[in-house]
Amino acid sequence: MAATKTQMISRRKFLKLSGALAAxxxxxxxxxxxxxxxxxxxxxxxxxxxxxxxxxxMCFNKCGLIAQVENDIVKKLDPNPKSLxxxxxxxxxxxxxxxxxxxxxxxxxxLLRKGARGEGKWQRLSWDQALDHAAEQLDKIGKQYTRCGFxxxxxxxxxxxxxxxxxxxxxxxxxISHESNCLLSRNRAFLDTYGVxxxxxxxxxxxxxxxxANRFEAIVTPDTMDLMTAMENxxxxxxxxxxxxxxxxxxxxxxxxxxxxxxxFFLAVAQVIISEELYDKTFIQEKTSGFEELRExxxxxxxxxxxxxxxxxxxxxxxxxxxxxxxxxxxxxxxxRRSSDYEDSTQIRRSYAIVNALLGNWDQKxxxxxxxxxxxxxxxxxxxxxEDNPDDRVDAxxxxxxxxxxxxxxxxxxAILKGEPYPVKGWMTYKTNPMQTGAxxxxxxxxxxxLDFMMTVDITMSDTAWMAxxxxxxxxxxxxxxxxxxxxxxxxxxxxxxxxAVVPAMFxxxxxxxxxxxxxxRLDLGEFFDxxxxxxxxxxxxxxxxxxKAIKEDGVYNITGPSYGLxxxxxxxxxxxxxxxxxxxxxxxxxxPMPVYKSPKSIPENHFRIVxxxxxxITQSASTNNNLLWELQKENHxxxxxxxxxxxxxxxxxxxxxxxxxxxxTIKARVTKETRPDTVxxxxxxxxxxxxxxxxxGKGACIAEILExxxxxxxxxxxxxxxxxxxxKI
Amino acid sequence: MVKKLSALGMILVFMAVFIGVAIAxxxxxxxxxxxxxxxxxxxxxxxxxxxxxxxxxxxTQAEWVKTFEALDTLQCKEEWANLSEQDSLDIYxxxxxxxxxxxxxxxxx
Numbered sequence: 001m002a003a004t005k006t007q008m009i010s011r012r013k014f015l016k017l018s019g020a021l022a023a024x025x026x027x028x029x030x031x032x033x034x035x036x037x038x039x040x041x042x043x044x045x046x047x048x049x050x051x052x053x054x055x056x057x058m059c060f061n062k063c064g065l066i067a068q069v070e071n072d073i074v075k076k077l078d079p080n081p082k083s084l085x086x087x088x089x090x091x092x093x094x095x096x097x098x099x100x101x102x103x104x105x106x107x108x109x110x111l112l113r114k115g116a117r118g119e120g121k122w123q124r125l126s127w128d129q130a131l132d133h134a135a136e137q138l139d140k141i142g143k144q145y146t147r148c149g150f151x152x153x154x155x156x157x158x159x160x161x162x163x164x165x166x167x168x169x170x171x172x173x174x175x176i177s178h179e180s181n182c183l184l185s186r187n188r189a190f191l192d193t194y195g196v197x198x199x200x201x202x203x204x205x206x207x208x209x210x211x212x213a214n215r216f217e218a219i220v221t222p223d224t225m226d227l228m229t230a231m232e233n234x235x236x237x238x239x240x241x242x243x244x245x246x247x248x249x250x251x252x253x254x255x256x257x258x259x260x261x262x263x264x265f266f267l268a269v270a271q272v273i274i275s276e277e278l279y280d281k282t283f284i285q286e287k288t289s290g291f292e293e294l295r296e297x298x299x300x301x302x303x304x305x306x307x308x309x310x311x312x313x314x315x316x317x318x319x320x321x322x323x324x325x326x327x328x329x330x331x332x333x334x335x336x337r338r339s340s341d342y343e344d345s346t347q348i349r350r351s352y353a354i355v356n357a358l359l360g361n362w363d364q365k366x367x368x369x370x371x372x373x374x375x376x377x378x379x380x381x382x383x384x385x386x387e388d389n390p391d392d393r394v395d396a397x398x399x400x401x402x403x404x405x406x407x408x409x410x411x412x413x414x415a416i417l418k419g420e421p422y423p424v425k426g427w428m429t430y431k432t433n434p435m436q437t438g439a440x441x442x443x444x445x446x447x448x449x450x451l452d453f454m455m456t457v458d459i460t461m462s463d464t465a466w467m468a469x470x471x472x473x474x475x476x477x478x479x480x481x482x483x484x485x486x487x488x489x490x491x492x493x494x495x496x497x498x499x500x501a502v503v504p505a506m507f508x509x510x511x512x513x514x515x516x517x518x519x520x521x522r523l524d525l526g527e528f529f530d531x532x533x534x535x536x537x538x539x540x541x542x543x544x545x546x547x548x549k550a551i552k553e554d555g556v557y558n559i560t561g562p563s564y565g566l567x568x569x570x571x572x573x574x575x576x577x578x579x580x581x582x583x584x585x586x587x588x589x590x591x592x593p594m595p596v597y598k599s600p601k602s603i604p605e606n607h608f609r610i611v612x613x614x615x616x617x618i619t620q621s622a623s624t625n626n627n628l629l630w631e632l633q634k635e636n637h638x639x640x641x642x643x644x645x646x647x648x649x650x651x652x653x654x655x656x657x658x659x660x661x662x663x664x665x666t667i668k669a670r671v672t673k674e675t676r677p678d679t680v681x682x683x684x685x686x687x688x689x690x691x692x693x694x695x696x697x698g699k700g701a702c703i704a705e706i707l708e709x710x711x712x713x714x715x716x717x718x719x720x721x722x723x724x725x726x727x728x729k730i
Numbered sequence: 731m732v733k734k735l736s737a738l739g740m741i742l743v744f745m746a747v748f749i750g751v752a753i754a755x756x757x758x759x760x761x762x763x764x765x766x767x768x769x770x771x772x773x774x775x776x777x778x779x780x781x782x783x784x785x786x787x788x789x790t791q792a793e794w795v796k797t798f799e800a801l802d803t804l805q806c807k808e809e810w811a812n813l814s815e816q817d818s819l820d821i822y823x824x825x826x827x828x829x830x831x832x833x834x835x836x837x838x839x
Contacts (some may be wrong), residue, residue, distance in 0.1 A: 082764075173761060195831060380772065385765035392761065403825075405833045573831045575791075585833065 053080060054553025055485075057477030058093040058100065059619040060156045061221045062487060064556045065090055065097075067478060067502040073325040074098050074478055074503055082554040084493035087225040093619060094709045096628035099504070100476045105694055107473035108507035113665040117448060118467050118689060125470075127508065128376060134470055135522035137453040138170065147171030147386050148394065149425050151412065153178070155432030158482035158499065159512045162529075163430045166516035169528040171386040172431065173393045174424060176407040178432045184406055184717040185340040189349030192401075193357065193580055195573025198368035200334055201490045201564065202226040205366040209320070211240045211262045211352065215338040216247040216721075220337050220615040222489055236327070238320060240312075242611060243639070243681055244674035250572075253316075258343055258674050259721055260296070260600025260611050261310040265319060266333065266351035268306035268314075269321040271298040273358045278325035283360035290582020290594070291323040294354065307611050309599060330366025339612060341721035346401075346714035347595040350583075352597070357579045363567045371563035374547060376484045376540035381528060390422050397582065399716030400591055402475050408716030409438050410709050413447045422478055425452040427460045430512050435436075435463035436621035438717050439707035440662045457512050461692035462621065463702075474512060475505040481533045484540045484547070491564075496557040498537070519667035591714060607724040608644070608680045610660070612703065615683060624685035625693040635700035637670035638682040640727065644678075645671040649729060658701065660725045662708045665701035669727075680725065758823025767821050770813065774806070781806070784835040786828035794826045 018331045050069040056077075057187035065082025067077040077097050079090035087704040108128035115121030125133070142147050154160035160177075161423075167175045179187075190197045191383050202208065203226035213417050215224050231237060231250070239251040240262060248254040259266065271431040273279055286293050302319075303314035309318075324331045333352040342348060359368025393404065416424045427448070441463075447466045448454055456468040465471045482499040505511075519530040531539075541548045550557035571577035575585055587593040603609055617632045618624050624633070638658055640650060650656055652671040657664060658680075665687060675681055686700030710722040775784035791799065801810045801818075810818065828836035 014792075191835075192833070380768070380776065382768050382772075383765065389761070391759060401833050573790075573835070576833055579832075580807055614754055 014575050015093055021175075023638065032441045043461070044518075049075075049712065052500070052502045052550075054478060054499050054502050055482075055556075056086075056094045056097055057157070058091075058097050058623060061086065061218065062158075062236055062497055063090055063094055063221050064486060064497060065094060066555065068101050072503050074101055080555050082558070083312070083497075083556045084222075084558045084560075085487060085489040085495065085556075085606075086221045087493075089221075089225060091219055092095045092616065092632070093219075093623055093626075093629060097476075097478065097625070099387075099627040099629075100459065100623075101478045101506075103460065103625075106476075106507065107459065107461060107465070107471060107509070109473060110508070111471040113469045113471075117469070118445070120466065120691060122471070127510065127518075130470060130472060131518045132523060133517050134235075134455055134472075137426060137455075137470075139523060141452060142171065145425050146389050147334060147424050148173050149423055150174070151176070151394075151416070151424050151427045153409070153427070153432055153434065154430040157286040157431045158485045159480075160430060161483065162513045162516050163428070165381050165383075165528070166520060166525075167428075168381060169520065169525045170173075171384065171389060173389070174395075174407070174412065176412055177234055177405075178434075179406050179433065180338050180410070180716060181437045181718050183337055184403060184715045185345035185712040186336055186349045188346045188401060188403070188712075188715040188717075190335060190353050192346075192574075192583055192585065193350060193353035194343050194362070194368075196370050198335070198362070198370050199488055199490045199563075201364075201366050201369050202230055202334070203366075204489045205330055205332055207228055207236045207238075207324055207331035208334055209238045209240070209249070209324065209332070209336045210247065211257075211336065213266070213332070213338050214241065214243075214245040214247045214613055217245055217616045218338070222491075222493055223241065223334075226490065236323070242676045242679040244612060245613065246363075246616070253311045253320075253626075255310075255316070258309065258311045258600075258676075259611060259679055263303065263344070263348045263351045263595055263597050264306045264309035265312060265317060265596065266355050267298050267301035268303045268317050268352070269324065269355050270294070270358055271301045272303060272318050272321035273325050273355070274298060276322070276325075278322065279358045280328070280360040283329075283362075284358070287360075287362065287579055288357055288581050289574075289576040289578040290580060293582040294594060301597065305470055309597070324355075324359060329361040329364040330341060332356055332361050332367055334544065335368070339720050340712045340715070340717035341611075341719060342600065343710055343713050343719050343722060344595075344598065345717060345719055346711040347592065351595045354581055357581060362579065363562045363564055365562070367564070369490060370493075370565045370567065371488050371490065371558050372566065373488055373494055374486050374496050374544055374557065374559065375485055376496065376544065376547070377542050379531060379536055379539050383528065384410055394422065394424055395716065399711065400589060400714045401665065402716040407563070408711065408718075409434055410711045410718050411716050413438070413443060413709075416447050416450060417443070419450075427451055427454045428457075428458045429464050429468070431459075433458075433462040433621045435467060435689070436702060436704055438709075439704055439720060439723075440709035441702060441704040442663055443709060444704075457515060459509075460625065461690045463689045466690035466692070471516060471689065473507060473509040475501075475509040478502040479505040480511045483533065483536050484551075487636065492558075492560055492562065494559045494563070496544075496551065497555075498551055503671070510544050517714055574728045601722070601724075603678055607726055608640075608678060609721065610658075610680050610682070610703075610706065610723050610725050612684065612720045613681060618683065620684050621685035621688075625688075625695045627695065630695040633683070635696070636686040636703075636704075637700070638727065639670050639675045639681040640673050641675055641677040641679075642671050642673060644680075645669060648727060650727070655730055657728045657730055658706055658725050660706040660708055661722050662723070663705040665705050667701035668729065680727065752783040758821075760820070760823040760827045762817075763820035763822065763824030766813075766817050767824055770809065770817075771821070774835070786825045787830045789825070789829055790831045791826050791829040794822065794829055798826075799823050 063086030064080030081088040111122040154163040303317040307314040395411035456465040639720040687702030710719040739764040
């Protein structure tokens with residue numbers, strides 16, 4: 001209870017700070033700060049206040065919000081109480097969205113690089129000049145290297161679908177989502193076990209084990225709020241994390257597990273549940289395949305053995321396994337929404353999926369669910385086929401089971417650098433920043449320097465934009481009309497949301513939908529984009545009029561009713577039509593059909609393992625420069641345990657060197673017991689190269705500079721925890 | 731007429747055998763298959779058109795195998811007979827490779 005109170009106070013402090021800053025900026029000096037950034041500087045009808053529905057875009061969650069608008073100026077963003085997914089709340093980052101809109105650092109017009117790449121010399125272009133130039137480069141590269149010679153990469157955004165459609169109409173198979181720098185190994189593991197990526201019903205869960213995920217800081221709605229509510233209702237939370245995160249601080253039990261050993265823990269939990277017959281025999285018989293193989297397989301993984309690997313006492317592993325089983329089926333291993341960490345990341349996540357299956361929590365209240373969903377219609381793209389194209393993606397075959405529609409940033413970059421199996425010489429990025437989020441920044445720079453042309457569409461001059469040849473300004477989420485977006489959340493809160501422009505787009509910014517339409521016209525592909533956003537939305541809503549009505553009236557469409565008990569008697573989308581404890585598909589591909597534990601590489605002497613994570617103030621590199629959020633965190637630090645710091649003579653706050661085989665940075669040390677002595681940590685999103693991000697230029701260090709690029713062998717997802725660093729005094 | 735039907739039957743039987751062998755050897759071009767599926771199949775197999783809406787995730791991999799082994803039983807068998815063996819195989823590769831229970835189920839677009 002005390003823990004809950006702390007969190008609430010903390011949240012109120014955020015909101016108070018956000019609100020106070022927004023108010024002081026808006027009220028104290030509206031003309032200088034706000035009107036100066038709008039085309040129409042006339043002040044009229046000061047009392048006219050509109051409330052406009054929208055969906056937040058400060059992270060991927062799309063929480064419902066209501067913008068308070070006065071004379072086309074957004075004064076404040078409030079949570080939409082009708083948005084069940086966000087449980088009627090808006091976090092500190094959501095409140096700070098107003099400063100993404102009114103950010104003096106925003107890109108204002110198209111820019112063409114004039115100096116060397118990354119030198120920061122630019123020439124202003126008109127939109128016609130910029131689009132003509134981009135179209136010319138797309139045409140030239142397509143003709144010279146085939147259409148697959150152009151790479152497209154779009155972040156999580158409601159308009160990213162148009163970048164994908166453009167790439168397809170243009171003819172390139174090389175499209176990467178940001179997710180190969182994020183969580184594909186989790187999706188891979190659960191899809192291969194359950195045939196689907198289930199959603200955790202945290203709200204109704206009685207016992208949650210959270211390996212690595214940091215849900216009270218790395219906010220996921222509704223899981224973050226639901227976990228708090230569940231804990232108020234006496235749910236138990238056990239956190240395994242080498243860092244003492246806020247989630248660890250509020251948990252019932254925290255184990256600073258040795259990094260890279262989560263699979264050992266869960267195989268031992270499985271061993272206890274099976275050997276003590278703590279599972280639901282009917283469920284196992286009816287819903288799973290490969291149980292006997294699993295029983296044999298986990299015999300070797302005893303809690304005593306796991307203690308040596310994980311640094312977690314055997315008696316605790318046994319007790320936790322028994323407690324979990326007792327709470328089942330309202331018990332779970334939280335699947336996580338964190339980035340991949342090790343080269344066997346998919347297999348680590350498979351071990352989570354398997355323990356969940358042993359708990360029989362599929363489709364159960366407080367377990368793993370696949371909620372009902374709405375399927376908006378779509379404009380079907382009849383893309384042409386280019387006979388001269390190569391057979392497949394440039395990264396095809398570089399991972400054992402890559403998602404063809406997601407690709408792998410790491411493998412694509414390697415293939416481009418090698419020039420094999422064919423050259424890729426063009427790159428378009430939209431609202432993604434691999435220069436900050438893709439491990440081994442120097443390699444990304446090297447790759448960019450092999451390209452003939454690179455263009456970036458973004459709101460601000462990110463590090464990726466900084467390296468581009470052509471930079472095109474996009475509006476923020478508050479200035480544009482988006483398509484509908486269906487979302488799956490957990491209990492009774494899946495639905496559909498959309499956005500209309502809350503205020504007119506500022507400067508010369510244009511949405512990426514408009515950009516690809518204009519490029520398509522210039523490339524003789526206009527017929528594939530011969531529709532407006534209104535047309536697109538009408539098509540989406542054609543068969544779901546109730547959604548249109550709800551969105552108009554409430555700003556969101558919620559699916560109500562229980563999300564569990566929906567799949568009784570229905571087969572799973574797997575080869576065996578059951579939950580695959582033993583994967584015959586893996587076996588046929590030469591992959592271990594059940595997770596086989598291998599100890600993580602030992603940390604060399606005088607080295608530390610560096611791990612990644614997040615706090616509640618920032619969404620990686622997308623928000624560190626935000627005027628309000630920057631007030632909460634002005635730079636990042638390297639977390640170092642006091643024992644390790646003392647051995648190296650490093651003091652708290654001292655600037656130190658951090659070095660790996662990928663690169664070297666300087667950063668201030670944060671000497672803290674909140675990490676293990678063998679593990680160091682830093683936030684993402686600092687140490688920028690772009691000096692157009694004026695708040696954070698020259699502050700902190702870039703983690704992508706020192707992370708080595710390793711990949712999860714199965715999915716091709718970047719593996720973020722495989723890097724060892726040395727630290728030293730300057 | 732009988733001759734015509736028997737020729738059609740032979741073409742489809744031959745195609746089924748060819749596809750069966752080619753499937754085993756993994757020779758289809760899934761990328762081209764996607765284009766051909768849209769061009770040749772989706773004109774009818776879409777919402778509001780003559781046939782049931784169809785996409786790779788409409789069937790499991792095993793069901794697609796069965797479908798392609800029995801093209802001569804489909805209502806649209808004449809359309810199939812007009813496609814080349816390679817085109818049919820490419821369509822199969824796309825549908826099978828992105829089936830309901832495949833490693834990369836097709837996304838709705």
